[in-house]
Amino acid sequence: MNGNGASHGKDEDLLLRGGNKNLLVLIHGLTGTPNEVKHLARFFHKKDYSVICPRLANHGKPLSVLKKTTWQEFYESARYEFVRCLKDTGSNNVFVGGLSMGALLALLLADEFPDKVTAVSCLSPTLFYDGWNVPWYRHFLPLAYYTPVKHFAYFKEDSPYGIKNKSIRKRVHQFFSKASLHDISGVGQFGYAYFPVTLLCQLRLLVNHLAQRFHAIKVPVQIIQAKEDDMTSMKNAQFIYDRISSSIKEIVLLENSYHIITADQERGKVSSKMSEFFNKNSCEGNLRVNRKMIRLVDQRI
Numbered sequence: 001m002n003g004n005g006a007s008h009g010k011d012e013d014l015l016l017r018g019g020n021k022n023l024l025v026l027i028h029g030l031t032g033t034p035n036e037v038k039h040l041a042r043f044f045h046k047k048d049y050s051v052i053c054p055r056l057a058n059h060g061k062p063l064s065v066l067k068k069t070t071w072q073e074f075y076e077s078a079r080y081e082f083v084r085c086l087k088d089t090g091s092n093n094v095f096v097g098g099l100s101m102g103a104l105l106a107l108l109l110a111d112e113f114p115d116k117v118t119a120v121s122c123l124s125p126t127l128f129y130d131g132w133n134v135p136w137y138r139h140f141l142p143l144a145y146y147t148p149v150k151h152f153a154y155f156k157e158d159s160p161y162g163i164k165n166k167s168i169r170k171r172v173h174q175f176f177s178k179a180s181l182h183d184i185s186g187v188g189q190f191g192y193a194y195f196p197v198t199l200l201c202q203l204r205l206l207v208n209h210l211a212q213r214f215h216a217i218k219v220p221v222q223i224i225q226a227k228e229d230d231m232t233s234m235k236n237a238q239f240i241y242d243r244i245s246s247s248i249k250e251i252v253l254l255e256n257s258y259h260i261i262t263a264d265q266e267r268g269k270v271s272s273k274m275s276e277f278f279n280k281n282s283c284e285g286n287l288r289v290n291r292k293m294i295r296l297v298d299q300r301i
Helices: 034-046 073-088 100-114 136-145 166-176 198-211 235-243 265-280 285-301
Strands: 006-008 014-016 024-027 050-053 094-099 121-124 154-156 195-196 221-226 249-256
Touching: 006 024, 014 198, 024 034, 024 073, 034 050, 034 094, 050 073, 073 100, 073 166, 073 198, 094 100, 094 265, 100 121, 100 198, 121 198, 121 265, 166 265, 221 235, 221 265, 235 249, 235 285
Parallel strands: 024 050, 024 094, 094 121, 121 221, 221 249
Antiparallel strands: 006 014, 014 050, 154 195
16 A cells, blocks of 8 residues: 555555545446546545456456456456455445446445445446447347357447547547457456447447346445436436435436546546435445424424
């Protein structure tokens, strides 16, 4: 750990140690990197949260390795760090947030650990690739799932890369436009320029599994999505909202961002909305509400 409380665990997880009261587990997206959620990590660390941003299984390794990874392995890598940090910090409030596929893994943690997870924030959750920038031929991908083609096919990420902010998009484009299939230099900062079809198959299997568990999720859930999300439409947010059993749930819509809302134009709003939701649903927040209700009852008596 260095002087500002930051350290790296296995496979370059990002860990920021704060007080023991609040723990936040932030999960990046498929073919992404903890760098995607770094702004959120720093924001909450300044509020004395302990924050862990685990690098999902085999991310940072060659695509030939990553493309063979199952959704269960992705979940287990997030779960491992969740359990480890839970024991290490002994936090009273444990929050989970995730971007894109990371949002789905966050919901799985809430399903498995309902007594441990205080609240969840789903950021640009990805159940269906149905955004305005998704290539038309992706609609035929289900046909590839049942053929050997899936083991050899890749998509190359194209502009705007989930980013509306022009200066950030320019930096991403400089890397992605020059990246080759087997070059992993720069992946730690920008993620992969190529997307294996096999991972789309795994995402589909993850979605099928999660869809059967939505009814069991009862912890407070927040869903934040951009109206102009280039990769996933608002149908994704509504799909989750309508199916989970949480009595406390909300959808927050953004007006000036694309898919990677944790790094885009309204990342400050994302941070503040998450903070408000966590505060309202923390142990201390619930205690304040209960005290207010008791005072109201006393006044009526």
